[in-house]
Amino acid sequence: xxxxxxxxxxxxxxxxxxxxxxxxxxxxxxxxxxxxxxxxxxxxxxxxxxxxxxxxxxxxxxxxxxxxxxxxxxxxxxxxxxxxxxxxxxxxxxxxxxxxxxxxxxxxxxxxxxxxxxxxxxxxxxxxxxxxxxxxxxxxxxxxxxxxxxxxxxxxxxxxxxxxxxxxxxxxxxxxxxxxxxxxxxxxxxxxxxxxxxxxxxxxxxxxxxxxxxxxxxxxxxxxxxxxxxxxxxxxxxxxxxxxxxxxxxxxxxxxxxxxxxxxxxxxxxxxxxxxxxxxxxxxxxxxxxxxxxxxxxxxxxxxxxxxxxxxxxxxxxxxxxxxxxxxxxxxxxxxxxxxxxxxxxxxxxxxxxxxxxxxxxxxxxxxxxxxxxxxxxxxxxxxxxxxxxxxxxxxxxxxxxxxxxxxxxxxxxxxxxxxxxxxxxxxxxxxxxxxxxxxxxxxxxxxxxxxxxxxxxxxxxxxxxxxxxxx
Numbered sequence: 001x002x003x004x005x006x007x008x009x010x011x012x013x014x015x016x017x018x019x020x021x022x023x024x025x026x027x028x029x030x031x032x033x034x035x036x037x038x039x040x041x042x043x044x045x046x047x048x049x050x051x052x053x054x055x056x057x058x059x060x061x062x063x064x065x066x067x068x069x070x071x072x073x074x075x076x077x078x079x080x081x082x083x084x085x086x087x088x089x090x091x092x093x094x095x096x097x098x099x100x101x102x103x104x105x106x107x108x109x110x111x112x113x114x115x116x117x118x119x120x121x122x123x124x125x126x127x128x129x130x131x132x133x134x135x136x137x138x139x140x141x142x143x144x145x146x147x148x149x150x151x152x153x154x155x156x157x158x159x160x161x162x163x164x165x166x167x168x169x170x171x172x173x174x175x176x177x178x179x180x181x182x183x184x185x186x187x188x189x190x191x192x193x194x195x196x197x198x199x200x201x202x203x204x205x206x207x208x209x210x211x212x213x214x215x216x217x218x219x220x221x222x223x224x225x226x227x228x229x230x231x232x233x234x235x236x237x238x239x240x241x242x243x244x245x246x247x248x249x250x251x252x253x254x255x256x257x258x259x260x261x262x263x264x265x266x267x268x269x270x271x272x273x274x275x276x277x278x279x280x281x282x283x284x285x286x287x288x289x290x291x292x293x294x295x296x297x298x299x300x301x302x303x304x305x306x307x308x309x310x311x312x313x314x315x316x317x318x319x320x321x322x323x324x325x326x327x328x329x330x331x332x333x334x335x336x337x338x339x340x341x342x343x344x345x346x347x348x349x350x351x352x353x354x355x356x357x358x359x360x361x362x363x364x365x366x367x368x369x370x371x372x373x374x375x376x377x378x379x380x381x382x383x384x385x386x387x388x389x390x391x392x393x394x395x396x397x398x399x400x401x402x403x404x405x406x407x408x409x410x411x412x413x414x415x416x417x418x419x420x421x422x423x424x425x426x427x428x429x430x431x432x433x434x435x436x437x438x439x440x441x442x443x444x445x446x447x448x449x450x451x452x453x454x455x456x457x458x459x460x461x462x463x464x465x466x467x468x469x470x471x472x
Contacts, residue, residue: 055087086119140215283320290314334364
C-alpha cells in the first residue's frame with residue numbers, strides 16, 4: 001500500500017474543515033428558523049367574538065363565556081366586535097362587571113362601518129380596557145328611555161332643551177314621574193362617569209351622552225378621547241395596540257398582538273336559543289299559541305295535538321319572558337282579555353265580553369314589557385298586536401263556539417249512543433227479556449213489568465245488557 005504524501009494530507013484536512021464549516025452554518029440557520037417558529041407559536045392567541053343587535057341575557061352570557069375561555073386558554077386579549085342599538089339594563093351591567101373583573105384585557109371594537117354603539121353600547125365601550133371604532137361608525141345617545149304616552153307626566157319633550165332646574169320647579173302633577181326620570185338619569189351618569197375615570201377617557205362627554213343624548217363619529221370620538229383607536233379592521237387594530245401596556249385586575253400586561261393568532265368564538269347552541277327566545281315579538285306569539293292550544297284541547301278533548309303544541313309553546317314563551325323585563329300588570333291584562341273573549345264563546349250575547357276582552361288584550365300587549373328594564377323602546381310590534389287581537393276575537397267567537405256546540409251534541413257513535421234510544425219489547429218475563437233497538441235484538445232488564453210490543457227507552461247499558469224503561 002502506498003502512503004499519502006504531505007500535500008495530499010493537507011488537502012484532505014482543508015476539505016474537512018470546509019465541510020465542517022458548511023455543516024455548522026446549516027445547523028445555525030436551521031436552529032434560528034426553528035427558534036423563530038417556536039417564538040411565533042409562543043405568542044398568546046387573541047380571542048374574538050361578535051355582538052350584534054339588542055343587548056340581552058344571551059349577549060351577557062356570550063361575553064362571559066368568551067372571557068372565561070380566554071382566561072382558560074391563556075389568551076392575551078379578547079376583542080368584542082360591537083354593533084348594537086342598546087339593550088337591557090341588567091344585561092349591560094352584567095357585561096360591564098365581566099369586563100372589569102376580567103384577568104385578560106378586553107378590547108371593544110365598534111364595527112363594521114355603518115354600525116354603532118348606542119345606549120348600552122356606549123357603556124360597554126367605556127368599560128373596555130381598549131376602545132376602538134371603525135371608520136363610518138358612531139357612538140353615544142346613552143339617555144335612558146321610558147315608554148310613556150305623548151304628553152304624559154314625566155315625559156321629556158325632545159324639542160325642549162334640557163335644563164338643570166330642580167324637580168321642585170315643575171308642576172306638582174309632574175313631580176313623581178320627573179323624580180323617577182331624574183334618578184334614572186343620575187344613576188346612568190354616575191356609571192358612565194366612573195367608567196370614564198377608570199379608563200382615563202373623556203368624563204364630560206360621558207355625562208353629555210346621557211343627559212343630552214350626544215353622539216360622535218369615529219374620528220370625533222378619537223379626537224375627544226372617547227376611544228383610543230380608529231382601525232380599518234381587526235388586523236389593523238391588533239397592529240396598532242402591539243406593545244401597549246394595559247392595566248387589569250391581575251396587574252399590568254404588555255400586549256404582543258401584531259403576529260398573534262386570532263381565534264373566533266361562535267355563540268353556543270344555548271346562547272343562540274336564548275337569543276331567539278328573547279325576541280319580544282316571538283315570546284308574544286308563543287304565549288298566544290300556548291294559551292289557545294291548551295284552551296282548544298280543553299274544549300275538544302282527545303285531539304292531543306293542540307294540547308301538546310300549546311304546552312310546548314307555553315313553556316318556551318315563559319322561558320322567553322323570563323329573559324325580558326315583563327310588566328306583570330300588562331301580562332295580567334293580556335290573559336284577562338283572552339279569558340273574556342273565551343267567555344263570549346260560552347255565553348254568546350251582544351258581544352260585550354268579546355269587545356271588552358279585545359280592549360284588555362290590546363292594552364295588555366302594549367304594556368307587556370317594563371320600560372324601566374331597557375334603554376330602548378322594547379314593545380310588541382303594532383301590526384302584530386292588531387293581527388293577534390283580531391285572530392283571538394275570531395277564535396273565541398267562532399272556533400270555540402263551534403267546539404262548545406259540538407261538545408254538547410248527542411253522542412251518535414260508540415256505546416254511549418245507545419243511551420236514550422227508543423226500542424220495542426219482543427218478549428218479557430220476570431223483569432227481563434229481549435228488545436229490538438236500531439234493528440238489533442238485545443237482552444234487557446227493567447224494574448217493572450213490560451208487555452211484548454211496548455215501546456221502551458234505554459236508560460243505561462252494562463256490557464251486552466240494556467236497562468230500559470217504558471215510554472209514556
